[in-house]
Amino acid sequence: MNVQTISDTTAISIAGVAKRFGQGKTEVTALKQISLQIQDNEFFTLLGPSGCGKTTLLRILAGFEGVSEGHVEIFGKDVVGLPANKRPVNTVFQHYALFPHMTVAENVAYGLRRLGKPEAEIQATVQRSLELVKMEKFAQRKPTQLSGGQQQRVALARALAPHPKVLLLDESLSALDLKLRQAMRAELKQLQKATGITFVFVTHDQEEALSMSDRIAVMSDGEIQQVGTPNEIYEFPVNRFVAAFIGEANFLETTISAMDGAIARCRTDKGLELEATCPVAHQPGDRVTLFLRPEKVRIRAADSGGIAGTVTLVEYLGQATFYHVDIGSADPILVEARNSDLGAFDHKPGDRVSIEFGTAALRVLAK
Amino acid sequence: MMELTTKPVLRRALGLGPALTIIMLFMVIPVLVMAVYSFLEANPFGGVFWRFSSAGYTQFLFERDLADNLAFSPDYLIIIGRSLFLALVTTALCLVIGFPVAYFIVRQPPQNRNIWVFLITIPFWTNQLVRTFAWIIILGRNGTIELPFRWLGLLPDDQTLGLMYTDFAIVIGLTYAFIPIMVLPIYASLEKLDFRLVEASADLYGSTFESFRRVIIPLTKPGIVAGSILVFIPSIGAFIQPDLLGGGKKLMLGSLVQFQFATARSWPFGAAVAMILLCFVMLCLMWYARTARRAGTNSGMGGHV
Numbered sequence: 044m045n046v047q048t049i050s051d052t053t054a055i056s057i058a059g060v061a062k063r064f065g066q067g068k069t070e071v072t073a074l075k076q077i078s079l080q081i082q083d084n085e086f087f088t089l090l091g092p093s094g095c096g097k098t099t100l101l102r103i104l105a106g107f108e109g110v111s112e113g114h115v116e117i118f119g120k121d122v123v124g125l126p127a128n129k130r131p132v133n134t135v136f137q138h139y140a141l142f143p144h145m146t147v148a149e150n151v152a153y154g155l156r157r158l159g160k161p162e163a164e165i166q167a168t169v170q171r172s173l174e175l176v177k178m179e180k181f182a183q184r185k186p187t188q189l190s191g192g193q194q195q196r197v198a199l200a201r202a203l204a205p206h207p208k209v210l211l212l213d214e215s216l217s218a219l220d221l222k223l224r225q226a227m228r229a230e231l232k233q234l235q236k237a238t239g240i241t242f243v244f245v246t247h248d249q250e251e252a253l254s255m256s257d258r259i260a261v262m263s264d265g266e267i268q269q270v271g272t273p274n275e276i277y278e279f280p281v282n283r284f285v286a287a288f289i290g291e292a293n294f295l296e297t298t299i300s301a302m303d304g305a306i307a308r309c310r311t312d313k314g315l316e317l318e319a320t321c322p323v324a325h326q327p328g329d330r331v332t333l334f335l336r337p338e339k340v341r342i343r344a345a346d347s348g349g350i351a352g353t354v355t356l357v358e359y360l361g362q363a364t365f366y367h368v369d370i371g372s373a374d375p376i377l378v379e380a381r382n383s384d385l386g387a388f389d390h391k392p393g394d395r396v397s398i399e400f401g402t403a404a405l406r407v408l409a410k
Numbered sequence: 411m412m413e414l415t416t417k418p419v420l421r422r423a424l425g426l427g428p429a430l431t432i433i434m435l436f437m438v439i440p441v442l443v444m445a446v447y448s449f450l451e452a453n454p455f456g457g458v459f460w461r462f463s464s465a466g467y468t469q470f471l472f473e474r475d476l477a478d479n480l481a482f483s484p485d486y487l488i489i490i491g492r493s494l495f496l497a498l499v500t501t502a503l504c505l506v507i508g509f510p511v512a513y514f515i516v517r518q519p520p521q522n523r524n525i526w527v528f529l530i531t532i533p534f535w536t537n538q539l540v541r542t543f544a545w546i547i548i549l550g551r552n553g554t555i556e557l558p559f560r561w562l563g564l565l566p567d568d569q570t571l572g573l574m575y576t577d578f579a580i581v582i583g584l585t586y587a588f589i590p591i592m593v594l595p596i597y598a599s600l601e602k603l604d605f606r607l608v609e610a611s612a613d614l615y616g617s618t619f620e621s622f623r624r625v626i627i628p629l630t631k632p633g634i635v636a637g638s639i640l641v642f643i644p645s646i647g648a649f650i651q652p653d654l655l656g657g658g659k660k661l662m663l664g665s666l667v668q669f670q671f672a673t674a675r676s677w678p679f680g681a682a683v684a685m686i687l688l689c690f691v692m693l694c695l696m697w698y699a700r701t702a703r704r705a706g707t708n709s710g711m712g713g714h715v
Contacts, residue, residue: 105609106612106613107609107613126612127609127613128612128614128615128616128617129615132613133613134613136609136610140607140609140610141610142607142610142625143607143629144629153611153614153616157614157615157620158615202613205614205615
């Protein structure tokens with residue numbers, strides 16, 4: 044993480060923003076009272092399932108949608124009511140939205156021309172922007188003559204050319220195939236650090252969010268569930284939605300039988316006793332959900348200590364294998380075993396095994 | 411094995427047959443008849459004498475004076491000029507009025523658009539002649555426009571605004587008649603326009619006007635060109651509006667053709683005028699084909715609407 048390069052200046056301040064579409068019976072609430080601060084030079088990601096309001100929030104920042112309530116400031120300037128063409132913000136659209144009647148160079152020059160820059164400067168900036176995304180050889184092509192990945196790069200160059208204060212990216216990698224998407228992740232991250240522009244990236248892909256972002260806001264149902272670094276979001280989710288949306292997770296419904304500082308002794312409905320880290324205050328007798336990442340669990344041969352169970356399903360994924368282990372909880376426990384060694388011990392469905400995990404890995408979810 | 415190669419050809423010939431037959435019978439042959447007639451000698455009692463004569467065409471530029479000499483006469487050139495001018499003004503007016511209408515319809519929710527398009531076609535339900543007559547009531551002496559001025563005492567009884575029987579009245583009539591056929595092709599190409607491109611333009615600091623000029627207009631050009639041609643061609647050959655609203659004093663090419671066949675009994679001259687009209691139309695269509703092809707290669711969205 045490059046947290047130290049992020050300045051203390053607030054790039055975007057969103058205060059109590061609500062957005063409703065339609066009227067009366069057909070009214071739909073897209074955003075409910077969102078408040079958020081995005082720092083200058085930050086790679087910030089809005090992550091959530093489709094319909095969670097992340098794209099609406101991005102469109103509000105771009106100036107394509109107004110707000111029903113609340114305030115939006117970009118570098119200290121209230122932008123509510125300011126049209127899109129007057130905001131120091133550029134967007135990389137989901138389907139690129141390249142002008143089909145213009146060449147690549149004309150597309151990249153478009154924003155600079157509207158800003159009334161001198162022609163020599165425009166030519167130089169266009170050249171530089173295209174070099175930045177390695178598309179200088181395609182300057183005279185039309186967008187329809189380019190592949191998806193190439194169009195993506197041109198869209199990026201076009202949005203970066205006017206050197207906006209904030210770059211908005213709307214699911215910008217989702218139309219690319221997997222390999223290209225992975226390559227673009229690293230490039231985007233480097234580009235953000237090289238240009239020093241604040242990036243606001245919208246995605247539903249948790250891997251994209253984790254790999255690129257300085258901070259992530261997880262959204263659902265028009266609300267922000269959690270804001271934090273990728274590590275915080277992944278390891279310390281505040282609620283079940285965040286825990287389930289990002290990565291794989293096991294959930295255990297239990298009742299607290301005793302509290303010992305930050306350690307809670309919990310009991311499942313079938314009588315299994317577990318010790319879990321409890322970051323919030325609870326009383327014995329409270330119903331709580333425990334959360335456990337599959338890769339934090341070790342699987343061993345039967346009777347080698349830990350909790351005894353039976354393998355019910357094996358999913359082989361190449362770099363790792365997922366074992367579903369029934370330990371007498373409501374759902375089988377998902378265990379991820381890295382296939383680091385060739386010929387490592389292989390468990391089959393029906394095998395008796397035992398599993399083990401640290402108290403720190405098993406956490407009580409706040410809600 | 412022969413069947414494999416001949417069959418598609420045969421099938422294509424059969425498929426195109428009816429269309430080609432109709433085009434031959436009702437388009438190509440009449441035009442050829444017209445072309446032949448334009449080079450014949452006129453019979454003053456109607457019809458033609460089967461003798462070659464280029465009089466139909468020379469009559470356009472020259473007048474035979476009393477001593478039987480050919481003298482240059484600009485009368486018919488003026489009619490061509492007026493026809494071109496009025497047709498251009500009509501096309502421009504239709505475009506200026508029709509584009510915002512089409513744009514308005516496209517911006518409506520999809521389920522309402524068909525209602526608006528349907529409303530646009532309503533004028534076609536009544537006869538064009540009747541609708542043109544209506545304009546006489548609106549523009550004429552003591553018409554809808556003049557009456558309020560009379561009531562306010564701004565217009566004495568012995569005076570008139572003189573709206574009727576002018577080029578102005580003709581243009582009004584033509585514009586009214588042809589606006590729907592301007593709106594529909596523009597609507598068709600606006601509907602295909604990706605409005606996210608307009609957002610992209612705004613995002614890249616384009617004002618509403620700049621976005622309109624640099625994104626909307628270029629991308630709807632095929633519709634604009636198609637609409638303009640569909641209005642221009644019938645305008646230049648129109649004869650109802652010049653007759654009724656221009657009072658027959660302001661001749662256009664269409665009225666000239668009609669006059670030669672119906673009244674002056676000079677079929678060769680009428681045919682020659684029609685051929686000249688055809689040339690203008692062909693030029694327009696060639697220009698359209700070229701623009702459409704260029705728009706097609708430019709945008710990759712297909713040039714035709």
